[in-house]
Amino acid sequence: xxxxxxxxxxxxxxxxxxxxxxxxxxxxxxxxxxxxxxxxxxxxxxxxxxxxxxxx
Amino acid sequence: xxxxxxxxxxxxxxxxxxxxxxxxxxxxxxxxxxxxxxxxxxxxxxxxxxxxxxxxxxxxxxxxxxxxxxxxxxxxxxxxxxxxxxxxxxxxxxxxxxxxxxxxxxxxxxxxxxxxxxxxxxxxxxxxxxxxxxxxxxxxxxxxxxxxxxxxxxxxxxxxxxxxxxxxxxxxxxxxxxxxxxxxxxxxxxxxxxxxxxxxxxxxxxxxxxxxxxxxxxxxxxxxxxxxxxxxxxxxxxxxxxxxxxxxxxxxxxxxxxxxxxxxxxxxxxxxxxxxxxxxxxxxxxxxxxxxxxxxxxxxxxxxxxxxxxxxxxxxxxxxxxxxxxxxxxxxxxxxxxxxxxxxxxxxxxxxxxxxxxxxxxxxxxxxxxxxxxxxxxxxxxxxxxxxxxxxxxxxxxxxxxxxxxxxxxxxxxxxxxxxxxxxxxxxxxxxxxxxxxxxxxxxxxxxxxxxxxxxxxxxxxxxxxxxxxxxxxxxxxxxxxxxxxxxxxxxxxxxxxxxxxxxxxxxxxxxxxxxxxxxxxxxxxxxxxxxxxxxxxxxxxxxxxxxxxxxxxxxxxxxxxxxxxxxxxxxxxxxxxxxxxxxxxxxxxxxxxxxxxxxxxxxxxxxxxxxxxxxxxxxxxxxxxxxxxxxxxxxxxxxxxxxxxxxxxxxxxxxxxxxxxxxxxxxxxxxxxxxxxxxxxxxxxxxxxxxxxxxxxxxxxxxxxxxxxxxxxxxxxxxxxxxxxxxxxxxxxxxxxxxxxxxxxxxxxxxxxxxxxxxxxxxxxxxxxxxxxxxxxxxxxxxxxxxxxxxxxxxxxxxxx
Numbered sequence: 100x101x102x103x104x105x106x107x108x109x110x111x112x113x114x115x116x117x118x119x120x121x122x123x124x125x126x127x128x129x130x131x132x133x134x135x136x137x138x139x140x141x142x143x144x145x146x147x148x149x150x151x152x153x154x155x
Numbered sequence: 156x157x158x159x160x161x162x163x164x165x166x167x168x169x170x171x172x173x174x175x176x177x178x179x180x181x182x183x184x185x186x187x188x189x190x191x192x193x194x195x196x197x198x199x200x201x202x203x204x205x206x207x208x209x210x211x212x213x214x215x216x217x218x219x220x221x222x223x224x225x226x227x228x229x230x231x232x233x234x235x236x237x238x239x240x241x242x243x244x245x246x247x248x249x250x251x252x253x254x255x256x257x258x259x260x261x262x263x264x265x266x267x268x269x270x271x272x273x274x275x276x277x278x279x280x281x282x283x284x285x286x287x288x289x290x291x292x293x294x295x296x297x298x299x300x301x302x303x304x305x306x307x308x309x310x311x312x313x314x315x316x317x318x319x320x321x322x323x324x325x326x327x328x329x330x331x332x333x334x335x336x337x338x339x340x341x342x343x344x345x346x347x348x349x350x351x352x353x354x355x356x357x358x359x360x361x362x363x364x365x366x367x368x369x370x371x372x373x374x375x376x377x378x379x380x381x382x383x384x385x386x387x388x389x390x391x392x393x394x395x396x397x398x399x400x401x402x403x404x405x406x407x408x409x410x411x412x413x414x415x416x417x418x419x420x421x422x423x424x425x426x427x428x429x430x431x432x433x434x435x436x437x438x439x440x441x442x443x444x445x446x447x448x449x450x451x452x453x454x455x456x457x458x459x460x461x462x463x464x465x466x467x468x469x470x471x472x473x474x475x476x477x478x479x480x481x482x483x484x485x486x487x488x489x490x491x492x493x494x495x496x497x498x499x500x501x502x503x504x505x506x507x508x509x510x511x512x513x514x515x516x517x518x519x520x521x522x523x524x525x526x527x528x529x530x531x532x533x534x535x536x537x538x539x540x541x542x543x544x545x546x547x548x549x550x551x552x553x554x555x556x557x558x559x560x561x562x563x564x565x566x567x568x569x570x571x572x573x574x575x576x577x578x579x580x581x582x583x584x585x586x587x588x589x590x591x592x593x594x595x596x597x598x599x600x601x602x603x604x605x606x607x608x609x610x611x612x613x614x615x616x617x618x619x620x621x622x623x624x625x626x627x628x629x630x631x632x633x634x635x636x637x638x639x640x641x642x643x644x645x646x647x648x649x650x651x652x653x654x655x656x657x658x659x660x661x662x663x664x665x666x667x668x669x670x671x672x673x674x675x676x677x678x679x680x681x682x683x684x685x686x687x688x689x690x691x692x693x694x695x696x697x698x699x700x701x702x703x704x705x706x707x708x709x710x711x712x713x714x715x716x717x718x719x720x721x722x723x724x725x726x727x728x729x730x731x732x733x734x735x736x737x738x739x740x741x742x743x744x745x746x747x748x749x750x751x752x753x754x755x756x757x758x759x760x761x762x763x764x765x766x767x768x769x770x771x772x773x774x775x776x777x778x779x780x781x782x783x784x785x786x787x788x789x790x791x792x793x794x795x796x797x798x799x800x801x802x803x804x805x806x807x808x809x810x811x812x813x814x815x816x817x818x819x820x821x822x823x824x825x826x827x828x829x830x831x832x833x834x835x836x837x838x839x840x841x842x843x844x845x846x847x848x849x850x851x852x853x854x855x856x857x858x859x860x861x862x863x864x865x866x867x868x869x870x871x872x873x874x875x876x877x878x879x880x881x882x883x884x885x886x887x888x889x890x891x892x893x894x895x896x897x898x899x900x901x902x903x904x905x906x907x908x909x910x911x912x913x914x915x916x917x918x919x920x921x922x923x924x925x926x927x928x929x930x931x932x933x934x935x936x937x938x939x940x941x942x943x944x945x946x947x948x949x950x951x952x953x954x955x956x957x
Contacts, residue, residue: 117339121332122332122336
């Protein structure tokens with residue numbers, strides 16, 4: 100049962116990683132504008148791509 | 156290239172407007188003007204032509220302003236105040252670009268670095284219509300940057316408020332990390348506390364101690380980092396002698412932590428740390444819910460949001476754009492059509508039409524002659540004029556209106572809310588109960604047990620449910636009202652509605668909708684609309700503009716012998732006919748049956764019909780006022796002339812008090828008088844001049860044609876379309892406050908139950924772990940559910956267009 104000390108340590112580290120990822124996302128301003136990226140993702144990268152897609 | 160149905164006019168490839176004959180042609184495309192062609196050329200040169208494939212609505216026309224007109228932006232003082240950030244190499248700035256309307260705009264603006272190498276990065280916030288730019292001042296000057304944006308059809312909305320101190324958002328990123336940390340610690344502590352709850356006492360001591368110490372470790376960030384949201388305001392409040400809800404919450408948190416760490420370190424028990432983390436997490440969620448409001452609505456507009464950033468200064472016969480903060484009394488300005496006068500001035504040109512609707516709400520333009528005083532905030536209609544400033548911007552009439560005491564003091568109507576009032580009594584009662592119970596146990600079982608009991612009482616009495624009730628209930632009510640286009644600034648503003656006894660209306664624009672133009676009289680002959688439009692096109696008078704718009708003609712005939720007689724009308728020869736447009740006297744000689752105030756036109760001396768502009772009550776207003784009059788005292792304060800009052804008196808319920816010719820100061824004084832008599836006043840208005848009254852009133856509601864449009868500082872914005880339902884919304888707001896009281900009752904019941912257990916010494920960590928979340932969750936469920944249920948009567952939510 101002594102292994103439980105190790106397991107709790109590992110699980111806390113993993114959960115801490117998720118927390119760090121969350122803090123990184125907040126500091127990266129990902130929650131400040133949640134609408135514009137939904138438009139941006141639909142825009143193709145270059146003019147050429149756009150025409151290719153249109154002819155399909 | 157697209158062709159209009161009549162095959163006469165090509166549409167401009169860039170902006171979609173009809174092209175004149177002949178059109179400007181370039182690379183197989185027609186353009187309506189050189190400006191549009193220039194935008195096309197810029198985009199083609201940077202390989203950004205795909206813009207036109209993506210557009211779903213016509214593009215904005217390029218501005219024809221020159222780079223020199225933006226030169227004032229490069230002055231160090233202006234530059235420093237405008238930019239958000241600067242180091243040796245780069246500068247960051249954000250512009251409001253009202254022209255942003257579709258994904259093509261986003262695409263183009265985020266590809267600005269392809270147009271100019273000096274622009275390093277560009278990012279658009281679509282909902283806020285804002286573009287965040289990083290640029291290198293060494294390669295592109297700020298004036299050049301703005302000029303480039305203007306050239307491609309996105310002229311930034313540069314207003315005086317850009318110069319004023321930028322407001323730091325009260326709800327910052329730090330809050331989200333606090334919430335995240337509390338959630339993380341709460342989840343893990345629950346897991347570690349669970350074995351103790353499931354098999355109390357049978358856990359191996361090594362495990363129990365290990366779990367307890369890990370929990371203590373996890374509780375530290377919750378106490379030291381996440382809880383600071385409560386400690387700070389509580390301490391500041393206490394120092395000012397105010398007892399907000401944060402005080403008992405902070406007390407609860409501190410006692411929970413102190414007692415739990417004592418238990419753990421002395422190995423006398425497992426502590427209540429998981430409950431502590433849960434409490435903080437729930438409370439932060441409540442705060443988040445309360446603040447998650449409509450950040451793209453502006454509740455804090457003052458004149459700075461309306462005033463331009465620059466004006467055209469005349470210096471020795473030359474024109475130069477300068478920042479208006481640099482203007483001084485005595486400066487001579489050139490004011491063009493539709494430009495706003497930034498400071499009080501004297502008219503130098505022979506005459507001018509000034510539209511003060513923006514300041515006073517009065518819709519008719521005022522005719523001014525040379526030497527007359529003009530006030531800041533007036534908008535010039537018609538030909539350009541020259542003015543000499545009599546005061547600097549900060550000394551002008553409109554500006555001083557904002558410097559009155561009403562705006563100085565940070566009046567927070569919600570600070571003494573129901574909850575804050577309760578929390579003082581609440582804390583005192585809890586501390587007395589704790590002391591009494593402690594005294595009794597000290598007498599019977601010694602001091603150690605007494606301290607245990609006192610700690611238990613303070614822990615279980617932590618007003619978690621109490622603190623959550625108001626944000627959750629009112630926060631949800633606020634959201635449901637916003638879906639019906641009634642937007643409140645925050646829950647405190649919503650709470651203020653409950654006590655309202657008087658409703659004060661501002662007439663102009665609030666009760667009436669914009670003027671409508673109607674043609675009446677003789678039928679216009681086939682040629683007539685075109686003749687009239689051609690003549691009206693020559694004049695910049697607002698009535699001429701209205702007329703032209705109404706007739707909807709685009710191809711104009713040549714006008715000969717045009718003359719304009721101020722206050723009378725216009726006349727000229729068009730297509731072989733003699734036309735006169737103006738007052739009845741002017742155009743017809745006063746004999747035809749057109750009503751007073753109508754704009755008449757005559758062709759070759761024969762009556763050609765007339766236009767009548769009328770102000771109408773907004774639809775549903777009469778019925779609304781009748782319903783409101785049953786509950787509230789209604790007052791109408793209008794800046795309009797006395798003679799308009801009679802018509803209103805007949806249209807409105809008899810109980811409405813109508814007072815005409817009220818200046819902004821009169822309105823303010825009137826509201827102050829009502830408040831002094833102990834009444835709670837709601838002011839409903841729209842003009843900037845109402846700003847003082849809106850701010851002074853207990854709840855100031857601005858009526859707006861579009862929620863994102865400009866409105867003065869207020870507590871709530873009501874969409875003009877939603878106005879007829881106002882009585883139902885107010886009733887709902889009152890109902891929401893009743894629900895808050897019920898929610899408070901529920902949470903107090905839990906507290907009572909918990910205290911009853913605590914004073915008897917029956918409070919175990921398991922009971923705390925169940926009772927505390929249960930009280931929070933039931934309060935949240937009640938608040939959400941009941942507000943949704945009560946909203947049935949509100950009618951369906953309105954889908955926002957666009």
